[in-house]
Amino acid sequence: MSHHSHLVAPSLQAEKEAETQTQDASSDSVWRFKGSDTAAKASSVTMRVIVYKLFDLCSQEVKKTLLPLAHGDPSVYPCFRTSIDVENAIVDVLRSGKGNSYGPAAGIFPARQAVADYVNPDLTNKVTPDDIFMTVGCNQGIEVVIQSLARPNANILLPRPSYPHYEARSVYSGLEVRKYDLLPEKEWEIDLQGIEAMADENTVAMVIINPNNPCGNVYSHDHLKKVAETARKLGIMVITDEVYSQTIFGDNPFVPMGRFSSIAPVLTLSGISKGWIVPGWRIGWIALNDPQGIFKATGVVQSIQQNLDITPDPTTMVQVALPEILKKSNKEMFAKKNSILKQNVELVCDRLKDIPCVVCTKKPESCTYLLTKLELPSMEDIEDDMDFCMKLAKEENLVLLPGVALGLKNWIRITIGVEAQMLEDALERLNGFCQRHMKKTVASLQDLKLSDNSEI
Numbered sequence: 001m002s003h004h005s006h007l008v009a010p011s012l013q014a015e016k017e018a019e020t021q022t023q024d025a026s027s028d029s030v031w032r033f034k035g036s037d038t039a040a041k042a043s044s045v046t047m048r049v050i051v052y053k054l055f056d057l058c059s060q061e062v063k064k065t066l067l068p069l070a071h072g073d074p075s076v077y078p079c080f081r082t083s084i085d086v087e088n089a090i091v092d093v094l095r096s097g098k099g100n101s102y103g104p105a106a107g108i109f110p111a112r113q114a115v116a117d118y119v120n121p122d123l124t125n126k127v128t129p130d131d132i133f134m135t136v137g138c139n140q141g142i143e144v145v146i147q148s149l150a151r152p153n154a155n156i157l158l159p160r161p162s163y164p165h166y167e168a169r170s171v172y173s174g175l176e177v178r179k180y181d182l183l184p185e186k187e188w189e190i191d192l193q194g195i196e197a198m199a200d201e202n203t204v205a206m207v208i209i210n211p212n213n214p215c216g217n218v219y220s221h222d223h224l225k226k227v228a229e230t231a232r233k234l235g236i237m238v239i240t241d242e243v244y245s246q247t248i249f250g251d252n253p254f255v256p257m258g259r260f261s262s263i264a265p266v267l268t269l270s271g272i273s274k275g276w277i278v279p280g281w282r283i284g285w286i287a288l289n290d291p292q293g294i295f296k297a298t299g300v301v302q303s304i305q306q307n308l309d310i311t312p313d314p315t316t317m318v319q320v321a322l323p324e325i326l327k328k329s330n331k332e333m334f335a336k337k338n339s340i341l342k343q344n345v346e347l348v349c350d351r352l353k354d355i356p357c358v359v360c361t362k363k364p365e366s367c368t369y370l371l372t373k374l375e376l377p378s379m380e381d382i383e384d385d386m387d388f389c390m391k392l393a394k395e396e397n398l399v400l401l402p403g404v405a406l407g408l409k410n411w412i413r414i415t416i417g418v419e420a421q422m423l424e425d426a427l428e429r430l431n432g433f434c435q436r437h438m439k440k441t442v443a444s445l446q447d448l449k450l451s452d453n454s455e456i
Contacts (some may be wrong), residue, residue, distance in 0.1 A: 042172035047071065047164050050386075050405045057393040067426045070389075070401040072368045074417035075277045079340055082277045083333040089324040090281075090317065099317030105308040107134025107285070107319060114323035115285050119268075122256050125291040133304060136314045138243045138284035139165055141269040144311065145239060145286060147173050148303035149204045157195055157206040161371075161406035163213050163241070179407060180206070184361055188215040189223055192230050205237045205267075206230075211244040211254065214371055214406050214413050216364020218252040221259075228260035237265045237295075243284070246275025246334050249342035250365020258289030265290040267300075272325065274368075277337060283318045344416040344423055345370060351427040357434045358412070368417030371403070374410045380439045385410045391437070396429040 043049065051070045058066050074080035093099045106112070112129035120126045135141040146169040149156065155176035158166050162179075170177050178198045181191040195206060208227060210219045219227075231238045240257035248254055258266045271284025286304065288295050295301050345363055348370055352360045357379050358372045374385055382388050385402040389412060393399050403411030416423065 039172060042168045045164055045171060046168050047401065047405050050402065051399065054389055054393045054399045057390055058397045058399065059394065062395070062397045064397045064429070065425070066397045066399070067422060067429070068399050069415040069418065069422075069426055070399045070413070072415045072417050073279060074337070074368060075279060077417075077419050079419055080277050080337060080417065083330040085328045085330055086276055086278070086325050086333075089321040089328070092324070093317050093321045099315070099320040101316055103134075103313055103316045103319060105311075105313060106305065107132070107314065108316065111319040111322045112285075114326045115287065118326045119256070119258070119270075119287060123258050123261075123289065125258070125261050125289060127258075127287055127289060131288040131290075133286040133308060134314050134319060135271070135284045135286060135308075136312055137273060137279070137282040138241065138269050138271040140282075140311065140314075141271070141284050141286045142166060142241075143169050144304060144307045145267060145269065146170055146175065147307050148300060150175050151204075153202050154204050155200070155202050156204055157199065157236075159190065159207065159209060159212075161214055161403065161408035161411075162207070163209060164405060164407075166207055167407075175204075176202075178203075182212070182215060184215075187362060188212060188217040189219070190227060192226055195230055196234065199234045199236065203234060203236050205239050206234075207239045207241065208257065209241040210257065211242075211248055211366030213241075213244060213367045214369045214408075215362075216367045216369060216371070217362070218248060218250060218254055218366050220252065221255045224255055224257055225260055225263070227257070228263035228266070231264035237267055237300075239267045239269065242268055242270045243274050244367045245270065247338060247341070247368065248366045249338040249345070250363075252365060254366075258287065261289035262291055265292070265294045267295070272322075275334065276325065277333075281315070281318050283314050283322065340420075341368060341416060344418075344420060347420060347423055348414060348416060348427065351424075351431075355427065355431045355434050356438050358430070364416075368415060370414045370416050371408070372412050372414065374412060376410055378439055379434075379437050382437055385412055388412065392430070392433050395436075396433050398426055398429045398433075400430075 054070060109129055111134055112132040115132045116127050116129050135144060142165055150173035155178050156170050157178050157180055159182050160179040161182065167177050180194045180198060182188045183191055190208065227238060238257055242256060245254050258268055260266065266289040268287040268289060269284065272281065273279035288301065349360050349363050352358055352372060357375045359375060360370065360372050364370050374388060376382060382391065386404055389400050389402040401413040403409055403413065406413065
């Protein structure tokens with residue numbers, strides 16, 4: 001159906017049709033095992049369930065190339081390839097044989113030292129290799145940290161909208177999830193008053209994502225300081241996801257949350273997947289920014305170490321190459337990547353002005369996504385964002401992510417980390433879809449407006 005077919009998620013049909021068999025039809029044996037449903041609730045709040053459902057609605061009968069713009073992996077496209085220096089660092093380790101062995105649970109020392117050296121120039125309170133824990137991508141870092149904080153009756157504060165993996169892992173670990181709002185009218189700043197209102201004696205942490213996925217904003221120094229002061233007032237830690245720190249194309253500079261660790265303890269999650277465009281290499285890290293030693297005194301350090309002892313280790317090969325990768329961080333590569341993303345943002349925002357029923361309220365200045373708000377009162381036979389995306393997939397073979405997957409109902413997220421021509425095609429289809437589903441009264445007003453403009 002498509003030269004993008006390798007991007008398509010596998011069909012869930014086999015899972016839908018599977019039935020639990022407890023008795024062998026050819027004998028009298030009764031099998032005393034069955035699949036666990038422990039992860040069922042957590043799995044239901046992941047993006048994958050929704051994306052798979054949308055993929056399944058696409059059809060060869062539409063006669064259009066499948067355009068998967070619901071999830072983000074720029075590394076698929078040649079224009080976003082990582083630098084030759086980064087690739088050579090891996091090749092050199094491969095040929096040397098130095099990356100063939102097991103490593104310690106926390107990561108090999110040279111990799112942890114390299115991460116500390118990489119983050120320290122931007123920090124007031126420096127970290128050491130003992131403050132760094134290597135993980136299998138940033139996602140494993142999320143899992144380890146959430147599990148390390150889980151205890152009966154505890155709750156965690158997550159942003160809305162957010163990256164869904166935080167909620168999925170919290171649900172799986174038994175943490176109660178409480179969601180605070182990001183405020184679109186204030187350029188997606190954190191609702192700190194809302195945080196204070198919902199926190200209680202069982203709150204263990206607040207999670208912030210900066211630069212923000214999915215909103216694409218970058219928090220200011222002053223706002224982050226207020227975040228730290230709020231955390232101190234509530235007696236909770238700040239978990240900050242900074243994996244997009246090298247993916248910024250706006251005017252606001254990135255400020256690491258760790259700079260405010262003297263106010264409240266900060267646990268930073270990051271990695272090389274987004275900045276270096278190598279998500280398949282699965283290398284991330286946890287960094288503890290805690291000059292007062294609160295994490296150690298409260299047992300958080302020990303719990304992280306224990307959880308790493310029972311989880312898979314990140315690949316030794318990439319860990320051995322990491323010092324070279326971080327030392328030779330190719331500024332030209334970052335600049336090229338961010339320039340392409342900025343051009344794509346301009347392209348999408350410009351085209352959206354002429355597409356009815358979808359509005360870009362703020363241009364993103366980071367990450368690889370763009371949020372648009374649906375004007376549902378202007379549409380007919382569209383109930384909500386999920387209905388919008390389902391019908392779009394079915395009619396146009398275009399897959400966008402409904403905001404409900406991120407906790408933001410009646411918005412949609414468009415991936416911009418793709419080739420420009422792909423975006424052009426997607427926006428043309430989106431326009432056609434919106435024109436077809438726009439209420440006739442709205443369409444008449446739009447035609448009248450266009451007619452008036454043509455006479456000027």
